Amino acid sequence: MASDEPCLIASKSAVRGQISGKQDLVVEGRVEGRIGLESHLTIEESGSVEADMDVSQVTVKGEARGDMVAARSAVLHATARVAGKIRAPQIVIEDGAKFSGTIEMEVELPAGIKAGGA
Amino acid sequence: MADKETVIGLETRISGEVRGEEDLVVRGRIDGRVQITQTLTVEKGATVQAEVDVRHLVVSGTVVGAVVASESVKLTSTARVVGDLAAPRVMMEAGAAYRGRVDMGDIAAARAAVSSRAVQRSATGEKAAIRPAPPRMAMAAKAVIAGKVSVPVAPATPAVRQATSVAPATGAPGPASPPAFPRVAGAMGAMAPAWAKKKIRRR
Amino acid sequence: MGNTVIGSSIVIDGEITGEESLTILGTVKGKISVAQNLAVEAGATVEADVEAQTVTVSGRLTGNVVARERLELKPESKMVGDAKSPRIVIADGAGFKGNVDMDV
Incomplete structure (x- = not known):
């Protein structure tokens, strides 16, 4: 997947619009709009993304806001500040990360336990 | 005497409300409501289907219900959790499965939302009641009685005085029918989506 | 040991059922049904109908007790x-204070 050098939005750069591709993407600056990748999105500590994200993997160390769909995994590092919705088969939230919003995963409950109401 | 850890064993199930000011470890099952000022640990294989209000929550088993933790929530790799979480610190390990809304902001509001639901429930009278058993009495020769025995309030008194010689009473019926215990229904209420109001700081 | 212990500051309102032993140091109101032993320790308060194999009371118990083996x-x-x-x-x-029935 990660064919070449990862694509980098450097810290003093901003992108408004849609980013799509098969290459890994590292955001140190700012992105607003939509990100659709068949690869790994990394939002560095200085990075800020306000977008709907549809990626294979996402690693957040900075700020993100929007709907986040990761086909494989989403990792929120301790410095992450995230608001919105996350959907992924595997989600890691480190101690210190701030997240507000909704998480959607498949949850297999034991027999006889219904998720509808406690 | 206070320093035994509270454990709900593997084969034990509680339906109702658990409150306390110490750590609680669940290996079995709790249905209802848990309010603990310390740490609630739900071990692998254990199930808590309840509204949870604690300081710390550590889940390796299953939790279904709204959770408010004043300090932290940790979902380990085997956790299976469905329900809204409100806590200033939320940790999730790889492998944990979770569905619901996470709020790391306004814990007080989330707690108020949870407890107002509890108030509504108790107002509808879903409370455990202890029913007195019908009076009945018999005593056989094997009895060992020493000390203050003040017997009984009920009309069946005389039998006790003949205690050592009397044959077992016939037809003693079974115990009083069990009291109803509180059953917790109620949907997981909506917490105010605090994140929705927040704006990401711009640099 | 996989037994259940209810600590001294714990209050349970409801029903406890189990296949193992239960030790109560705190407060339980409602109903208790365990397959093994129930110990109501000193300082504990139980207001419940109780069913267990053996019941040992050192604290306070209000309710009807059925102990299949021994009380x-x-x-x-x-x-x-x-x-x-x-x-x-x-x-x-x-x-x-109460009635005693040994016809079990």
Whole structure:
């Protein structure tokens, strides 16, 4: 997947619009709009993304806001500040990360336990 | 005497409300409501289907219900959790499965939302009641009685005085029918989506 | 040991059922049904109908007790309620008010 050098939005750069591709993407600056990748999105500590994200993997160390769909995994590092919705088969939230919003995963409950109401 | 850890064993199930000011470890099952000022640990294989209000929550088993933790929530790799979480610190390990809304902001509001639901429930009278058993009495020769025995309030008194010689009473019926215990229904209420109001700081 | 212990600051309102032993140091109101032993320790308060293999009371128990094997009220214990068990031991110093039924 990660064919070449990862694509980098450097810290003093901003992108408004849609980013799509098969290459890994590292955001140190700012992105607003939509990100659709068949690869790994990394939002560095200085990075800020306000977008709907549809990626294979996402690693957040900075700020993100929007709907986040990761086909494989989403990792929120301790410095992450995230608001919105996350959907992924595997989600890691480190101690210190701030997240507000909704998480959607498949949850297999034991027999006889219904998720509808406690 | 206070320093035994509270454990709900593997084969034990509680339906109702658990409150306390110490750590609680669940290996079995709790249905209802848990309010603990310390740490609630739900071990692998254990199930808590309840509204949870604690300081710390550590889940390796299953939790279904709204959770408010004043300090932290940790979902380990085997956790299976469905329900809204409100806590200033939320940790999730790889492998944990979770569905619901996470709020790391306004814990007080989330707690108020949870407890107002509890108030509504108790107002509808879903409370455990202890029913007195019908009076009945018999005593056989094997009895060992020493000390203050003040017997009984009920009309069946005389039998006790003949205690050592009397044959077992016939037809003693079974115990009083069990009291109803509180059953917790109620949907997981909506917490105010605090994140929705927040704006990401711009640099 | 996989047994259940209810600590001294814990209050349970509801029903406890189990296949193992239960030790109560705190407060339980409602109903208790365990396959093994129930110990109501000193300082504990139980307001519940109780069913267990053996029941040992050192604290306070209000409610009807069915102990399939044995009921023991320790010194300083207080029990109010009907007791049903094939073997009942009430120690010197125990307080008991209720009916006793040993036809089990």
